[in-house]
Each structure stands twice: as C-alpha cells, then as structure tokens.
Amino acid sequence: MYTKRNLLNALMMGVFSLAAVIAVVPLFAVLGYVLKNGLTSLNLAFFTELPGMMGVGGGMANAIIGTLIVVALASVMGIPIGILAAIYLSEYDRRSWFSTLVRFTSDVLTGIPSIIVGIVVYAAIVVRTKHFSAFSGGVALAVIMIPSVIRATEEMLRLVPHTIREAGDALGIPKWRTILSIVLPTAAKGILTGALLAVARISGETAPLLFTALGNLYYAHSLNEPIATLPLNIYFYAISPYDQWHKQAWAGALVLVFIVIVLNVVARLAFRTRMGKN
Amino acid sequence: MIGRKGKVLTAIVTGILAVSITGCGTAAPNSAQASGQKANSGPVSLTEAGSTFVQPLLTRQVAKYQEENPNVKISVQGGGSGFGIAQLQKQLLDFGASDAFMSDADLAKAQGGTILELPIALGSVTISYNVPGLPQHIKISPDTLADIYLGKISNWNDPKLAKDNPGVKFPNLAIVPVHRAEGSGTTSIFTHYLASVSPEWASKVGKGISVNWPNPTGKVIGEKGNPGVAGAVKNTTGAIGYIELAYALENNIPYAYMHNKAGKWVLPSLEGAAADAAAFTIPEDMRVNIVNAPGDAAYPISGFSWALVYQKQTDKAKGEALVNFLKWDFTKGQSLAPSLQYVPLPDNLTKREIDMLKTITYNGQPLLK
Numbered sequence: 001m002y003t004k005r006n007l008l009n010a011l012m013m014g015v016f017s018l019a020a021v022i023a024v025v026p027l028f029a030v031l032g033y034v035l036k037n038g039l040t041s042l043n044l045a046f047f048t049e050l051p052g053m054m055g056v057g058g059g060m061a062n063a064i065i066g067t068l069i070v071v072a073l074a075s076v077m078g079i080p081i082g083i084l085a086a087i088y089l090s091e092y093d094r095r096s097w098f099s100t101l102v103r104f105t106s107d108v109l110t111g112i113p114s115i116i117v118g119i120v121v122y123a124a125i126v127v128r129t130k131h132f133s134a135f136s137g138g139v140a141l142a143v144i145m146i147p148s149v150i151r152a153t154e155e156m157l158r159l160v161p162h163t164i165r166e167a168g169d170a171l172g173i174p175k176w177r178t179i180l181s182i183v184l185p186t187a188a189k190g191i192l193t194g195a196l197l198a199v200a201r202i203s204g205e206t207a208p209l210l211f212t213a214l215g216n217l218y219y220a221h222s223l224n225e226p227i228a229t230l231p232l233n234i235y236f237y238a239i240s241p242y243d244q245w246h247k248q249a250w251a252g253a254l255v256l257v258f259i260v261i262v263l264n265v266v267a268r269l270a271f272r273t274r275m276g277k278n
Numbered sequence: 279m280i281g282r283k284g285k286v287l288t289a290i291v292t293g294i295l296a297v298s299i300t301g302c303g304t305a306a307p308n309s310a311q312a313s314g315q316k317a318n319s320g321p322v323s324l325t326e327a328g329s330t331f332v333q334p335l336l337t338r339q340v341a342k343y344q345e346e347n348p349n350v351k352i353s354v355q356g357g358g359s360g361f362g363i364a365q366l367q368k369q370l371l372d373f374g375a376s377d378a379f380m381s382d383a384d385l386a387k388a389q390g391g392t393i394l395e396l397p398i399a400l401g402s403v404t405i406s407y408n409v410p411g412l413p414q415h416i417k418i419s420p421d422t423l424a425d426i427y428l429g430k431i432s433n434w435n436d437p438k439l440a441k442d443n444p445g446v447k448f449p450n451l452a453i454v455p456v457h458r459a460e461g462s463g464t465t466s467i468f469t470h471y472l473a474s475v476s477p478e479w480a481s482k483v484g485k486g487i488s489v490n491w492p493n494p495t496g497k498v499i500g501e502k503g504n505p506g507v508a509g510a511v512k513n514t515t516g517a518i519g520y521i522e523l524a525y526a527l528e529n530n531i532p533y534a535y536m537h538n539k540a541g542k543w544v545l546p547s548l549e550g551a552a553a554d555a556a557a558f559t560i561p562e563d564m565r566v567n568i569v570n571a572p573g574d575a576a577y578p579i580s581g582f583s584w585a586l587v588y589q590k591q592t593d594k595a596k597g598e599a600l601v602n603f604l605k606w607d608f609t610k611g612q613s614l615a616p617s618l619q620y621v622p623l624p625d626n627l628t629k630r631e632i633d634m635l636k637t638i639t640y641n642g643q644p645l646l647k
Contacts, residue, residue, distance in 0.1 A: 053337040130369050217353040240505035241512045241529040
C-alpha cells in the first residue's frame with residue numbers, strides 16, 4: 001500500500017515536472033533561435049544607420065528609437081489611466097452598475113484582436129488629423145495596455161488588507177491620503193510589475209501600428225510624423241525575399257527581445273529588495 | 279511596512295501621473311502646420327505609400343536624391359497600390375504610387391480634389407517559379423498560365439507544360455500558385471494580361487487590383503506585397519508567382535519565357551517593356567494599360583507605375599519639395615532605372631509630365647519654377 005502511494009507520488013511528480021519543462025521549452029527555443037540568428041547579424045551599423053535601399057544593408061537605428069518613443073508614449077498615456085481607473089474601481093466604487101460595466105468592458109477589450117484597435121485608432125485619429133503619426137501609434141498601444149494595467153492594479157489593491165485602510169480612517173486621515181500614502185505604497189510592487197508586463201507586451205505589437213505609425217525610412221522629427229518601429233520592420237523584412245533583410249529581421253528580433261527582457265529584469269530587480277524585507 | 283522605499287514608489291507613481299497629464303496635453307502639437315509656414319530652406323519630410331512594383335527603384339531614387347538634397351527626406355512605404363490609392367484619397371499621404379491607374383470612380387472619391395497620375399516607372403512582371411531541377415527559364419504559354427491560376431493545371435508534370443518545353447523533365451510536384459493578398463497594381467497588370475489571353479479567365483475571374491482567386495486545388499496562397507510573393511516563391515517548393523522583374527533578378531528567382539502576341543517566346547526585359555509602351559499611344563491623362571502588346575520584341579506582361587499627386591497642394595514647402603523631386607525623378611532619376619531592368623521613361627513622355635507638374639499649385643500659384 002505504502003509503496004503504491006510512493007509510486008503514484010513519484011509518477012505524478014514526474015508528470016508535473018515534465019509539464020513544467022514543456023512550458024519553458026518554447027521560451028528557451030525562441031530565445032536560443034533568436035540569439036543564434038540575431039547575434040551573427042548584429043553589427044554596429046545596425047544600431048547607427050538608417051535603413052538603406054530595398055534589400056540592401058543599412059541599419060534600424062530609427063526603428064529602435066521609434067519603438068522606444070512609441071512605447072514610452074503609450075506608457076505615459078496607458079499606465080496612469082489604467083492605475084487611476086483601477087483605484088476608482090477598487091477604492092471608490094466596487095459594486096455599482098458603472099464599475100461592473102467598466103470591468104466588463106475592460107475584460108472584453110483584453111480579448112479584442114489588436115489589429116481592430118489599430119483600425120479604430122486609424123479611423124478616429126489618423127483619418128481626422130490627415131496624417132499617419134507616432135502619436136496615433138502610441139494611442140493604439142495605450143488602448144491595448146489599459147485593460148491589463150487595470151486588471152493587475154485592481155487585483156493588487158484588493159490584496160491590501162482592509163484593516164490597513166481602517167487604520168488610516170482611525171487616524172482621521174482623509175480618504176485620498178489613505179490611498180496615496182498607505183494603500184498605493186503597499187501595493188506598489190505588484191502595480192508596477194503589472195504595468196511593466198503590460199509595457200513588455202505592447203513592445204512587440206505589430207498589427208496596431210500598421211495603420212497608425214505606418215513606418216518611416218528616416219527619424220521622425222515630431223510625434224505628428226509617421227515613425228519606424230522594430231515590430232513593423234521585422235514583419236516587412238521577414239516576408240521579403242532578400243537574405244540581407246532576413247538577417248536584419250533577426251537582428252531586430254534580438255534587439256526587441258532584449259528590450260523586453262531588460263524591462264522584465266528591471267521590474268524584478270527594482271522591487272526584489274522590498275520583497276525581501278517583507 | 280511603508281518605509282522610505284514606499285515613499286519613493288509613491289513618488290514614482292505620482293511622477294508618472296504628472297508626466298502623463300502634461301504629456302497628454304502637449305502630445306499632439308500641430309507642428310505639421312508650423313513647418314508648412316517655414317521658408318523652403320528648412321528640412322521637409324514627405325511620406326509615400328503604395329506600389330511595391332516600383333519600390334526597389336523608388337527607394338534607390340530617393341536615396342540618390344537625398345544625397346543631392348539633404349533637406350528633403352522622402353519616406354517610401356509600399357503597402358500595395360490599393361493601400362496607396364485608399365490613403366491618398368483620404369489625404370493621408372504626400373503622394374501615392376500605383377501600377378493600376380485610378381478609375382473615374384476612384385478619382386471621384388479623392389477628398390483633396392483632382393489627382394494627377396504621372397508615370398514614374400515602366401517595368402515587367404515576371405512569372406517566377408521554384409521547382410527543383412528546372413532550368414532558369416522555362417516556357418509557359420498563355421493558356422497554361424491561365425489554367426494554372428484557374429486551378430485546372432495542378433501539377434508541374436502536366437503534359438501541357440512538357441509540350442512547350444521539350445527536353446525538360448518536370449517533377450511530380452503540386453503547383454502552389456501565389457497571388458497578392460491586398461489590392462495590388464501588379465495584380466492589375468497580371469489579371470489584365472490573363473483576361474486578354476483567356477476568355478475563361480475574363481468571364482470567370484476578371485481583372486483589377488483585387489480579384490476573387492479561384493482555388494479548386496486548395497493550394498493557392500496570398501501574400502503581401504511584391505516582397506511577400508517573391509519571398510513565398512523563393513521559400514515554397516512548387517510555387518509560382520507574379521513579381522516585378524527587379525525582385526526576381528535581385529533574388530535569383532527563376533522566371534519564365536512568355537509567348538507574345540506576335541507568337542514569339544520572350545523573356546521580360548527592358549527592351550521588351552519598352553516595345554510594349556511604344557506600341558500604345560499614351561493618352562492625355564496618362565491612363566493606359568499596355569499588356570499583350572503587338573510586336574516581336576514585346577514582353578506581354580508589362581506596365582507603368584504612376585505617381586499619384588493632388589493638383590492642389592495644401593502645404594507650400596511640401597508641395598515644392600514634391601514637384602521638384604518628381605521633376606528630378608522623371609529626368610535624372612531615370613538613369614537609375616536600367617540597372618534594375620526598369621525602362622527609362624521616354625523623353626517625349628517626361629516632357630508631357632513636366633508640363634503636368636507645372637499645373638500643380640499651392641494657393642493658386644504654380645509650384646514648379
């Protein structure tokens with residue numbers, strides 16, 4: 001009987017371990033493949049030069065900067081709106097029809113294909129302002145990140161024990177002060193991690209930028225101009241027949257993955273000490 | 279629990295909030311208008327999108343033009359002729375490019391008034407294929423080509439192919455016809471050709487920048503842009519596709535002889551496309567299809583690519599930069615064409631085009647000096 005239990009235990013442990021291994025295999029396969037192909041294609045010109053003529057060398061300097069600009073723009077719009085909305089949902093209005101509607105809409109928005117967001121922003125901003133722009137690309141990405149920021153933030157705020165809020169009330173502190181000085185700092189680690197994950201997610205979005213950021217062979221000089229981004233360049237270079245462009249697509253993929261990994265690592269490092277203290 | 283670190287984090291959060299509030303307010307300054315009022319010595323950025331047929335040539339032309347005029351940056355974006363036409367109609371581009379001229383209905387939808395269509399390149403569409411063991415150029419008759427895209431010929435070992443290519447051993451391999459997924463001027467040239475040689479194609483499928491591709495074999499695939507079709511043909515065994523000659527040459531993709539109207543087998547070439555254009559009278563509005571031209575040298579699947587430009591420009595600096603670039607493109611810029619096997623535009627045509635450029639105005643004043 002005892003050995004049978006042990007056997008079953010060992011068997012199930014084996015199944016779980018296998019599942020865990022299978023889960024990380026794609027990650028390492030992707031990283032390994034991108035590293036292998038990307039490293040051999042990376043050179044200084046890739047970081048310093050503009051794309052050349054079709055199918056010829058050059059670099060993606062403008063697309064690297066463009067991706068940083070568009071993602072920063074989206075973050076600056078999306079993160080605060082998401083966090084503020086989540087504070088409203090968690091601290092001010094947990095149960096009304098309105099907050100239910102907001103939660104429902106935000107959940108639905110999470111599941112909408114990102115190309116649709118791109119087309120809506122195209123119709124709402126690009127067509128009206130009469131130009132493709134970095135700004136419209138930023139808006140499209142912000143719309144995509146807002147629901148995930150709301151979700152992550154609200155869940156973190158809900159984890160903050162109610163007794164802490166009551167302690168604030170007991171001290172006669174106004175509610176906004178309790179939220180700002182007690183609730184938010186308590187949940188800050190989770191909120192910022194959620195926000196950074198949302199940033200990492202939109203960094204690789206391609207579809208919403210097709211009809212908004214469009215692309216640019218040069219540096220964009222204002223947010224009102226079309227702008228080059230890494231995901232769009234990778235897409236167009238990868239489907240082309242040019243070997244030189246395939247190499248550049250791999251290099252671009254490596255740089256993009258690197259940006260996302262740096263974001264993730266920074267998120268973890270920045271808040272690890274705090275986690276240790278707790 | 280809420281120590282110094284907590285305050286720092288709060289500060290970060292509120293900092294992001296503060297930046298965003300000011301950021302939202304200033305994120306969309308109207309710098310486009312501001313730059314429009316500057317003197318024409320300042321830098322000007324122009325955005326083009328559309329034809330991928332002309333993209334290999336156009337990217338080289340703008341790179342060369344920029345060497346001579348560092349202040350004018352012209353971003354060539356491709357996207358397909360259909361994309362270029364649609365975006366220009368909505369006035370989202372400084373100019374478009376298409377290898378299918380705009381129909382009267384298309385022109386009527388243009389929100390910025392009259393659009394001029396100026397031939398910018400003359401080139402050929404190759405029938406490219408990827409079949410191991412075949413020579414660099416096989417012969418494909420018009421009927422066979424139509425039947426392949428109609429799905430009636432589905433294997434490379436079909437006797438019809440063997441008949442035109444004595445001595446060539448065709449493998450038993452399914453044919454994968456590749457077409458353009460989006461609205462495409464190259465598709466327009468290709469389907470105009472098929473419709474002119476195959477009554478069945480003309481009645482069943484028709485012609486235009488996008489058509490309903492027959493797919494009885496289930497093997498047909500659609501790809502984005504000339505680069506996408508060229509990439510798919512290059513990487514798919516058994517594939518056949520129609521791409522601009524420069525893509526086939528630059529990527530060493532085999533392409534076929536076509537049987538022209540005069541009964542000769544011809545390869546796509548500069549001379550072939552030139553013979554096509556010479557066989558037609560180009561009308562005043564420049565809108566002409568030149569497929570299946572008569573003449574021994576004519577390569578039957580050729581066409582123009584047109585720059586699409588609003589006659590009334592809304593930004594002086596951009597308008598000036600645009601007409602000056604186009605004038606350069608029609609004249610000096612054509613010297614880059616032969617290296618990619620595009621035909622330099624004939625002088626009598628470019629003279630007419632420059633006359634058309636002179637009718638482009640800003641505030642009623644012609645922009646070309």
